[in-house]
Amino acid sequence: MNSLKFPTRNTPILCQGITSEMGSAHTELALAYGSHIVAGTSRDKNINLYQDIPVFRTVQEAVRKTKPCVSVIFSSPARALGDVEEAVRARIPLVICTVEHVPLHDALRMVALACKYGVTLIGPSSPGIVRVGDCLAGNIPAHLFPKGNIGMIGRSSSLIYEAVQQLAEQNMGVSTCVALGAAPIVGTSFVPIWEAMLSDKQTKAVLVIGQLSGDLEMELAIVYKRSRRKKPLIVYIPGQTIPPLSRTPLLGTKTLNPADIIANKKDALVSAGAIWVESPSEMGQTVAKVMRLLEKKD
Amino acid sequence: MVIKEYQVKQLFRKYGVPLLKGGVAYTPEEAQATAEKIGGSAWVVKAQVTVGSRTAGYFAGQGQSDLAGICWANSPQMVAGLAERMLGNNLIVPEKEGAGQEVRRVYVEEACLGQSEYKLSLRIDFLTQQLVLTVISAGNIVHRYELPEYKLNRLIVQRVLRDLKLKDKRAFNMTDLLKKLMQLFEGYGAIAVEFDPILETALGFVVLDGRIVFYEDSLFRFPEIEAMREIEVGQEREAIAKRHQFRYTKLGGNIACLVNGIGLGQATIDLIHQHGGQVACLLDVGTEPSRDAVARALKLALSDPDIDGVLVNIFGGITRCDVIVQGLLSAAHEILAGLPVVVRMDGTNAHIGRRLLFESRLPFTVVQKMDEAVLEIIKQVKELT
Numbered sequence: 001m002n003s004l005k006f007p008t009r010n011t012p013i014l015c016q017g018i019t020s021e022m023g024s025a026h027t028e029l030a031l032a033y034g035s036h037i038v039a040g041t042s043r044d045k046n047i048n049l050y051q052d053i054p055v056f057r058t059v060q061e062a063v064r065k066t067k068p069c070v071s072v073i074f075s076s077p078a079r080a081l082g083d084v085e086e087a088v089r090a091r092i093p094l095v096i097c098t099v100e101h102v103p104l105h106d107a108l109r110m111v112a113l114a115c116k117y118g119v120t121l122i123g124p125s126s127p128g129i130v131r132v133g134d135c136l137a138g139n140i141p142a143h144l145f146p147k148g149n150i151g152m153i154g155r156s157s158s159l160i161y162e163a164v165q166q167l168a169e170q171n172m173g174v175s176t177c178v179a180l181g182a183a184p185i186v187g188t189s190f191v192p193i194w195e196a197m198l199s200d201k202q203t204k205a206v207l208v209i210g211q212l213s214g215d216l217e218m219e220l221a222i223v224y225k226r227s228r229r230k231k232p233l234i235v236y237i238p239g240q241t242i243p244p245l246s247r248t249p250l251l252g253t254k255t256l257n258p259a260d261i262i263a264n265k266k267d268a269l270v271s272a273g274a275i276w277v278e279s280p281s282e283m284g285q286t287v288a289k290v291m292r293l294l295e296k297k298d
Numbered sequence: 299m300v301i302k303e304y305q306v307k308q309l310f311r312k313y314g315v316p317l318l319k320g321g322v323a324y325t326p327e328e329a330q331a332t333a334e335k336i337g338g339s340a341w342v343v344k345a346q347v348t349v350g351s352r353t354a355g356y357f358a359g360q361g362q363s364d365l366a367g368i369c370w371a372n373s374p375q376m377v378a379g380l381a382e383r384m385l386g387n388n389l390i391v392p393e394k395e396g397a398g399q400e401v402r403r404v405y406v407e408e409a410c411l412g413q414s415e416y417k418l419s420l421r422i423d424f425l426t427q428q429l430v431l432t433v434i435s436a437g438n439i440v441h442r443y444e445l446p447e448y449k450l451n452r453l454i455v456q457r458v459l460r461d462l463k464l465k466d467k468r469a470f471n472m473t474d475l476l477k478k479l480m481q482l483f484e485g486y487g488a489i490a491v492e493f494d495p496i497l498e499t500a501l502g503f504v505v506l507d508g509r510i511v512f513y514e515d516s517l518f519r520f521p522e523i524e525a526m527r528e529i530e531v532g533q534e535r536e537a538i539a540k541r542h543q544f545r546y547t548k549l550g551g552n553i554a555c556l557v558n559g560i561g562l563g564q565a566t567i568d569l570i571h572q573h574g575g576q577v578a579c580l581l582d583v584g585t586e587p588s589r590d591a592v593a594r595a596l597k598l599a600l601s602d603p604d605i606d607g608v609l610v611n612i613f614g615g616i617t618r619c620d621v622i623v624q625g626l627l628s629a630a631h632e633i634l635a636g637l638p639v640v641v642r643m644d645g646t647n648a649h650i651g652r653r654l655l656f657e658s659r660l661p662f663t664v665v666q667k668m669d670e671a672v673l674e675i676i677k678q679v680k681e682l683t
Binding site for chain 1 (some may be wrong): 340417419421422424425426427430432434440442447448484487488489490492494511513515516518519526549556558559560561562564565566567568569571572584585612613614615616617640644645646667668669
């Protein structure tokens with residue numbers, strides 16, 4: 001797989017589903033933000049132009065005529081797989097799928113396809129990527145993000161925005177934010193995004209908002225421990241005080257207590273050198289403390 | 299979503315899974331008639347509930363603790379007797395505390411003896427995002443296989459047969475079972491499908507029981523499965539939430555949390571617990587809730603006698619705080635019932651939302667920050683109780 005490059009204001013972007021309610025609303029916001037949207041696709045046969053942007057029937061045609069490097073997909077749960085498949089087969093290097101409630105097997109098929117074609121798939125239920133003050137790809141409310149030098153990677157979106165607010169209260173801002181969404185299957189895990197943040201000059205430290213379910217934090221802990229190049233990594237994961245859910249265990253599985261799951265993730269991350277945030281109201285303060293220490297060192 | 303054994307068997311039968319003769323019964327008379335129709339000399343009566351291991355379960359009520367959720371009978375009259383004792387009573391299983399689940403139907407099946415037992419399970423492992431096949435053979439030996447590209451290829455099948463030391467006709471029959479497991483898994487876009495247990499009889503393999511774990515967001519493609527959804531006693535609030543497009547999770551304390559998004563919800567729960575409060579339930583209205591969903595969620599919280607206060611914690615991104623407030627206000631009648639409602643909102647259109655709350659003159663406590671809000675609701679609830 002190609003290494004991930006964050007889109008900038010020069011990156012040509014395709015918007016699949018540009019005439020849908022979500023697609024048109026977020027395309028307008030992205031255009032106002034300065035994103036370089038070069039094409040759209042729509043099932044509506046009568047629309048060939050949307051706000052001076054050419055609209056095509058197929059991704060293939062859009063790619064041939066406008067050569068986008070990123071596709072942002074606005075679609076329905078039933079059609080998301082078909083739309084991702086189109087973008088992946090057209091070999092657009094970065095595909096951001098923003099559709100919530102995608103059926104499980106469709107999500108798996110998307111991930112397998114993206115892997116086969118060497119395409120970076122963010123999602124399938126991702127709010128997207130924002131390079132603050134530069135480029136918006138997806139449906140992140142970019143107006144909430146002050147510009148700064150903290151990279152952000154997260155799962156569930158509303159908690160990411162809460163963290164942004166806490167950073168703003170500490171007079172800090174965000175360089176780039178990538179939100180993966182809370183759905184259980186993701187195309188791209190934290191690690192490739194972390195690596196892109198390592199290479200990103202504007203990012204001085206990275207705040208990760210993890211999730212109880214899934215294994216992305218453990219994978220990141222292993223990579224962080226091994227890597228020689230380092231930027232401070234600050235992590236908060238919600239859910240440590242949630243009571244265990246009682247459900248029928250499946251064959252060959254163990255049900256773990258949320259407190260134990262988070263304790264495992266914390267151990268792995270802290271022993272790898274990451275900084276742990278204990279309480280959701282301390283995300284901003286902790287990052288501010290880390291940044292002050294960093295400045296002293298310089 | 300999980301469905302009951304008799305429903306699982308309907309689906310298994312459709313896919314040609316080898317099953318024993320059996321049928322569902324709603325009354326003791328039906329149970330007896332089913333046994334007579336099946337024929338033979340021994341039957342099994344199985345309580346239809348979705349929880350835990352029924353053989354280890356027992357029934358609530360006097361003189362019922364000797365009765366398990368699965369019982370043998372050697373006459374149709376005995377089948378009727380067992381059904382009589384099970385129907386309308388609650389089965390308690392060791393995995394789940396509480397009052398148990400009411401038995402509304404029994405499944406009557408021909409009894410069957412066999413030599414060895416196997417179990418097959420196909421499931422998505424949400425940790426690794428892999429498709430995992432688990433095979434348990436006689437003597438509880440567990441074999442685990444990761445299936446590349448979410449497919450059951452010939453290589454995996456051959457490995458299973460080798461590990462189970464199956465040859466000829468037995469190998470052929472096991473291969474058939476594996477294929478049907480995969481077809482069911484793909485056919486219903488499921489999280490997991492299990493044949494548990496499989497008995498090897500003189501006539502070949504027969505699946506005695508099993509389960510299918512469905513993925514909620516896949517069910518729009520399977521209206522026939524959606525129609526099987528049954529609201530259990532104690533699950534009514536979850537059902538209301540589902541109907542009005544928000545999520546309700548019961549936790550057991552006395553403060554209800556209304557949030558937009560699971561991450562913010564779990565963070566709010568952590569903060570309340572860290573400050574010594576107890577969360578009763580989480581009401582997650584999601585990214586783009588309608589006014590109606592918010593109103594229904596608040597009403598649901600306030601209608602629960604276990605709840606002493608509500609914390610609304612909204613961070614508006616795509617979610618518009620003014621829409622949230624319109625929803626809260628349309629549940630105004632309930633708000634006046636006297637329980638404390640603390641609202642904290644920030645982000646998109648929060649200033650409009652806060653102004654609307656202020657102008658309503660309804661007894662909301664509006665605070666700026668998340669931890670202030672948590673301390674405030676804990677304080678107000680303490681004063682009340």
